[in-house]
Amino acid sequence: xxxxxxxxxxxxxxxxxxxxxxxxxxxxxxxxxxxxxxxxxxxxxxxxxxxxxxxxxxxxxxxxxxxxxxxxxxxxxxxxxxxxxxxxxxxxxxxxxxxxxxxxxxxxxxxxxxxxxxxxxxxxxxxxxxxxxxxxxxxxxxxxxxxxxxxxxxxxxxxxxxxxxxxxxxxxxxxxxxxxxxxxxxxxxxxxxxxxxxxxxxxxxxxxxxxxxxxxxxxxxxxxxxxxxxxxxxxxxxxxxxxxxxxxxxxxxxxxxxxxxxxxxxxxxxxxxxxxxxxxxxxxxxxxxxxxxxxxxxxxxxxxx
Amino acid sequence: xxxxxxxxxxxxxxxxxxxxxxxxxxxxxxxxxxxxxxxxxxxxxxxxxxxxxxxxxxxxxxxxxxxxxxxxxxxxxxxxxxxxxxxxxxxxxxxxxxxxxxxxxxxxxxxxxxxxxxxxxxxxxxxxxxxxxxxxxxxxxxxxxxxxxxxxxxxxxxxxxxxxxxxxxxxxxxxxxxxxxxxxxxxxxxxxxxxxxxxxxxxxxxxxxxxxxxxxxxxxxxxxxxxxxxxxxxxxxxxxxxxxxxxxxxxxxxxxxxxxxxxxxxxxxxxxxxxxxxxxxxxxxxxxxxxxxxxxxxxxxxxxx
Numbered sequence: 091x092x093x094x095x096x097x098x099x100x101x102x103x104x105x106x107x108x109x110x111x112x113x114x115x116x117x118x119x120x121x122x123x124x125x126x127x128x129x130x131x132x133x134x135x136x137x138x139x140x141x142x143x144x145x146x147x148x149x150x151x152x153x154x155x156x157x158x159x160x161x162x163x164x165x166x167x168x169x170x171x172x173x174x175x176x177x178x179x180x181x182x183x184x185x186x187x188x189x190x191x192x193x194x195x196x197x198x199x200x201x202x203x204x205x206x207x208x209x210x211x212x213x214x215x216x217x218x219x220x221x222x223x224x225x226x227x228x229x230x231x232x233x234x235x236x237x238x239x240x241x242x243x244x245x246x247x248x249x250x251x252x253x254x255x256x257x258x259x260x261x262x263x264x265x266x267x268x269x270x271x272x273x274x275x276x277x278x279x280x281x282x283x284x285x286x287x288x289x290x291x292x293x294x295x296x297x298x299x300x301x302x303x304x305x306x307x308x309x310x311x312x313x314x315x316x317x318x319x320x321x322x323x324x325x326x327x328x329x330x331x332x333x334x335x336x337x338x339x340x341x342x343x344x345x346x347x348x349x350x351x352x353x354x355x356x357x358x359x360x361x362x363x364x365x366x367x368x369x370x371x372x373x374x375x376x377x378x379x380x381x382x383x384x385x386x387x388x389x390x391x392x393x394x395x
Numbered sequence: 396x397x398x399x400x401x402x403x404x405x406x407x408x409x410x411x412x413x414x415x416x417x418x419x420x421x422x423x424x425x426x427x428x429x430x431x432x433x434x435x436x437x438x439x440x441x442x443x444x445x446x447x448x449x450x451x452x453x454x455x456x457x458x459x460x461x462x463x464x465x466x467x468x469x470x471x472x473x474x475x476x477x478x479x480x481x482x483x484x485x486x487x488x489x490x491x492x493x494x495x496x497x498x499x500x501x502x503x504x505x506x507x508x509x510x511x512x513x514x515x516x517x518x519x520x521x522x523x524x525x526x527x528x529x530x531x532x533x534x535x536x537x538x539x540x541x542x543x544x545x546x547x548x549x550x551x552x553x554x555x556x557x558x559x560x561x562x563x564x565x566x567x568x569x570x571x572x573x574x575x576x577x578x579x580x581x582x583x584x585x586x587x588x589x590x591x592x593x594x595x596x597x598x599x600x601x602x603x604x605x606x607x608x609x610x611x612x613x614x615x616x617x618x619x620x621x622x623x624x625x626x627x628x629x630x631x632x633x634x635x636x637x638x639x640x641x642x643x644x645x646x647x648x649x650x651x652x653x654x655x656x657x658x659x660x661x662x663x664x665x666x667x668x669x670x671x672x673x674x675x676x677x678x679x680x681x682x683x684x685x686x687x688x689x690x691x692x693x694x695x696x697x698x699x700x
Contacts (some may be wrong), residue, residue, distance in 0.1 A: 105410070105490065105492060107492060107504045107506055109504065112421055113502055113504060114419070115502070116417055116496075116500045116501055116502045117502065117503070117581055118503045118505065118558065118581070119502075119503065119504045119505070120504075120505055120506070120507075120559065121504050121505065121506040122506075123506065124487070124490060124506035156461040182429070185410065185429060187410060187412060187492030187494070187504070189492070189504055191421075195421045196421055197418055197420070197421045197422065197424075198422070198423045198424065199412045199414065199418060199424045199425075199426050199492070199494055200423065200424070200425055200426065201412055201425075201426040201427075201428065201429035202425075253423065254425060276422055276423070
């Protein structure tokens with residue numbers, strides 16, 4: 091039986107504009123291409139988990155608008171169980187404008203109506219059924235905390251992907267409830283105001299007993315251990331598109347935790363999945379399969395401390 | 396009878412994200428607000444002309460998709476005759492991501508499928524009926540040249556709003572056919588590779604017998620005269636949103652030319668309309684009325700050379 095992963099948080103319609111270089115001046119720029127793809131931390135993570143063979147479901151809210159219909163069709167095509175995605179009349183589906191340059195670097199601007207997620211109550215059922223791991227992002231605070239509390243009660247891993255600070259009391263409750271926390275570098279800096287990743291993780295450790303890590307892009311992953319810190323190197327790849335790489339990391343990480351892998355091994359699995367994702371243009375075919383991830387893991391020497 | 400203005404060129408769905416400041420780093424940014432508004436040079440100009448009391452029609456092409464339907468509804472709400480806007484199956488409606496900061500500065504990234512306009516033939520009828528003035532932009536070359544040729548044959552003003560270079564032979568034919576050319580500052584630099592606006596207009600004058608001007612934003616308008624150049628100062632306003640200001644300028648300018656006003660008086664009318672537009676957030680209510688433009692013109696001293 092494949093592992094069951096529930097992802098709780100935001101789903102976004104990403105409008106991906108490709109340009110020769112990212113615009114720097116406040117002017118008019120003409121893009122070479124535009125693609126509409128699935129976006130949002132939890133939604134992308136669910137798609138990544140599904141592609142890796144997990145039975146992935148998404149708990150989210152979208153608008154009852156054409157964008158929301160597009161997102162649900164995309165989730166279905168990607169093999170994600172979207173029955174727990176609510177369509178909300180009168181509120182818009184979250185949208186991001188994503189600008190990607192020829193080197194795969196990206197600038198993203200997201201808008202989500204605060205009534206859709208940030209201020210919305212948790213769903214009546216925090217999780218839609220039996221699960222082996224729970225992944226939450228930081229965009230739907232009440233649902234994230236409820237899902238992590240349910241994970242804790244069921245003794246399954248409760249992982250949080252943290253990118254933007256939450257308001258209290260949700261931030262404190264989330265830090266106290268999650269079993270595993272994995273920040274983006276920017277997210278850790280925003281949560282702690284510490285520019286140094288080690289200092290940031292130390293600040294979080296004062297408020298949380300969870301396993302802690304921070305992703306550093308091409309510089310790999312920093313993990314907090316019982317004895318200090320360990321640095322996991324990134325897999326050397328030629329990146330063409332970093333959009334969704336962090337979400338893919340977290341979807342793979344949740345899948346590996348659901349399978350019972352230890353924290354560092356699961357992080358390495360996530361890093362391999364993210365590395366493969368970066369080598370492909372964003373879209374349905376960008377998510378790596380388990381065979382691809384295992385092949386990359388097998389090709390690499392073991393991590394040294 | 397009110398003046399009849401035909402606008403030929405692009406219509407765009409503008410997704411306007413408001414942020415505290417324009418993003419400079421290739422990261423993830425959260426917007427405070429998102430609005431979907433009418434965009435595109437010709438479409439915005441038609442809306443501006445309609446609001447000034449002209450009978451404005453738009454000649455354009457959009458996709459047979461939800462975005463195209465939204466655009467047509469928006470044009471109707473703004474009083475623009477959109478019967479000559481073709482809905483094309485299988486091609487997407489042009490979309491722009493527009494990022495606007497708290498000071499009203501804006502960064503715009505547009506995508507239009509080249510098959511929709513750039514490579515498309517001119518419509519069977521270059522103009523949909525009797526007109527007093529024609530305005531074209533540079534995004535649908537064959538239609539722009541056909542409309543300017545029709546304007547010339549009918550002895551009505553044929554104005555071009557030039558922002559991005561066209562390929563030959565359309566660029567040469569457009570320069571040779573238009574009666575009036577008004578560039579944006581960036582557009583003139585892109586057309587001529589001259590950074591100095593006077594040098595740019597001199598280069599255009601070697602290829603065109605049209606009346607020439609270039610808009611310089613808050614620095615006003617530079618006009619080429621029989622004796623050299625004249626500088627028209629901008630109307631001093633507190634800008635909150637420059638999105639669509641240039642298009643409003645051109646819609647008002649075409650309206651004034653259709654009414655038979657001389658070039659410099661028409662430019663001043665356009666500058667006043669653009670100035671008022673800048674004081675308002677973009678959207679349906681941003682376009683100024685004739686009374687508002689006349690009031691601003693009356694409140695200002697006459698231009699000195």
